[in-house]
Amino acid sequence: MLLNHSENPLKEGQKVSREIKGYLTFTLHSHLPYVLSHGVWPHGADWLNEATAECYIPLLDILYSLEREGIRPAMNIGITPILQEQLKSELFVSQFRSYLAQKKGLALEDERFFRKLGDRRERLARMWYEYYSRIETLFEEAFNADLLSAFARLQDSGSIEIITSAATHGYLPLLGTDNSVYAQIAIGVSTYKRYTGKKPKGIWLPECAYRPRYLWKNPLFESAKGINRRGVEEYLDKAGIKYFIVDSALLMGGRAIGVYLERYEALKRLWQQYERTYKARPEEPRSPYRVHYCTSRGSESKVAFFARDPKTALQVWSGEWGYPGNGVYLDFHKKNWPSGLRYWRVTNPKADLGEKLLYEPENVEGVLFEQSEHFANLCYGILEDFYAKNGIPGIIVAPFDSELFGHWWFEGPLWLKKVLANFFFSPVYSTITASEYMEQFPPVEVIELPEGSWGEGGFHYIWLNEWTRWTWKHIYEAEQTFVRWANELLESPDHNLRRILAQAARELLLLESSDWQFLISTWSARDYAEQRVCVHSEAFKEIISFAEKYNASGSLPDPLWERLSYYEERDKIFPDLDPTLWADKVVGIIG
Template identity: 45%
Template sequence: MHLMRGGSPLSAYRDYYPALQQLSGPQPPSYRPDRTPYRPYLVASRGGHGTATAFVRDPDSTLQVWSRDRGYPGDGSYLEFHKKHFPGGLRYWRVTDAKVDLGGKQLYEPARAQERVQAHAGHFVDLLRGVLTANPEGPHAVVCSPYDTELFGHWWFEGPRWLAEVFARLPQARIAPVDCVTYLETYPPDTTITLLEGSWGEGGDHRVWLNPHTEWTWERIYGAEDEFWTLARQAGTYATEPARRVASQLARELLLMQASDWQFLITTWAARDYAEARIAEHHATFTRLAQALRRLLAGGAMPPAEEEFLAACEAQDFLFPDILSHVAEACRVPAA
């Protein structure tokens, strides 16, 4: 919502990743209270009539579900995520209390947890009804409540059952669940706004992805991007089957290197070593494939060792089989 209204962003993720609390950044932009989050907006970056549409995240329902301290997942009856039995890794304990260390966790009671699931589902539906009733948008008001899917069943074991209970209660509360496309077909937006710069991350800006711990990743990514598009603009890249295969895999490695999860995992310490290794691995693979492609463009052949390496890369990561046609379209180069 801070990208639409300004002001301080929601900080639900710091409950799950304490390292985020150590980040600092600029002050949030000024607050715009005249914009409601309960309607979609057309979006334009340079004025005029927008063509893209933005739904705004509802703060009340977001924190009620996402926040470990203030939301449902932190209830003492729910399954404790962090305490696992060794060996095997199974979880037998409940949250008990957020301030109790792992040694003080009590045994999990499924029936007790199910009672809380039902209570929290009823509370959430009442919350939605209150928001919609008090909203000046009237019957056209829409509450947008997006969550990371990893919350349900991963961080919050009972989350999927809670979702089922919520949907079962919506008709009685006269609340209609709706997807974005269906809502827009019925109530198309008529107000255009310009969104502020920002993100969904801690601080509402870019500090999670760009900070002293992640600067080195961007040096590699930016260099790889420049090299890729230089090669992609050459017609020879699309002229032969070996060149097309190498270029396609080069594009895949670039996409994998660009995944924003790597910086997130580094900054939060959730899996720093793994993320750093993945970026280094994809960068090394990209560099080797780029050398092979330059050799082919210069009229050289594909050595057997490089052919084996390419085949191994394709076996490991073969997403987007037709990726090169889209690259050619972006470069306006005829693809063979």
């Protein structure tokens, strides 16, 4: 079963009157690469099934619970376009139903086995059976097997704001052409419109990675000729995006705190290599508690941005000394064989798997209360100090991967609910969506941001290093090839050529997913990621060969049309994709 939610004393229709001194905005970034039709277990569709059962449905559950209690969450939920496509897929719905049935069956098997042994894990196996049964009920009855619509209803009621992202989570600063940057953003906007009926106001840049306008050189070749590249914000402006989020180090200087290092041993080794040449920017007296405008030198575009608060971030991110590392919480790593269910608690962050003690869910509630109070009071102190110095309400921006809540940190959704309720009942502090704050307190300062991300050190080494250089070679070659075809298609009304190139574009987008470099660098699913790079690179080249044959003869033999249909069914994403988005005239390339 899900841990019990605390009853909230707010009665229906009751209002809380207050003069606000400061705001908190949670921004949860929901993303998984395209895994449907590309494996199930241990790598593939079960990633999506796990995230749905342990994160997306529990988050929806607490958000709707808050609504029923008269509490407006007022937070931002990012759902990447490629995740939206998967959550709307009939294949996902079918596989998720099978996944839940399997998990319930495994829990029952464990329960029977532990009962025979007189093992205390028997009650925990029953907990898991009840948990997955409740997830199943929520999925089928509360959300009608349509999670995107469930999130959209929360936006329509004013409880949350949904923001978009790049189409397949391409790492925008390293993409080789502005054409690709624009296409990733434009498809992110069009997919959002298709599923919500609205235009997105905000965007989560993949890995919070930003690049300004400058003379860019291909990082694979030292002698590469420089190319005038527009800043990422220029294409956000072109697409109608009003704001994005960056790490505080891009705004203030200093060392980026990173978000992944302690979770992946391979990243620690990479960081030790990179750190030898790394120098943090000098700190600058800028506040992350206000919204600013971003622009590039020589550009007329400006887009607002918010900066992650460094003081509160590690309280939630860190599994070592942050909230998720508390010994009473369910341990993520130790699993029972063969069921894969988890029966142990963290015990302490330094405990090895053999030292883990059994999970005791009855001890969780008190810790959740203490930690939610601690976080709220930490925020209140920051906001009080900012208000006293500046005379206007500041904003704490708390961006996290959604999958932290419920997947990595099983109790995370309930902690989140308690924090949101705490702010709702505060007489002088409140939660707010990012766009609401921007409307009430518009940016006044225009800043030229440096290049960077929220990775350790603030730059790109997680995604471009000795292990991943080869992937970028394939990406850059495919990008250049496709721009030439998009330019040609812009002058051609041929429907068949458009169909061929649309599927080539889908394979290019999937090839550009930043997930592959991340998985290679962390060694968490390296073989799978390397295979996916090869799969989409080879598919792209094959489909481009179809375009060449079609262009030469005006037709294709039936086996090649059948092969194209296979790719269209396997990688069934972005049905309204327009391959001319990559054309120079559409993008507005500068010379």
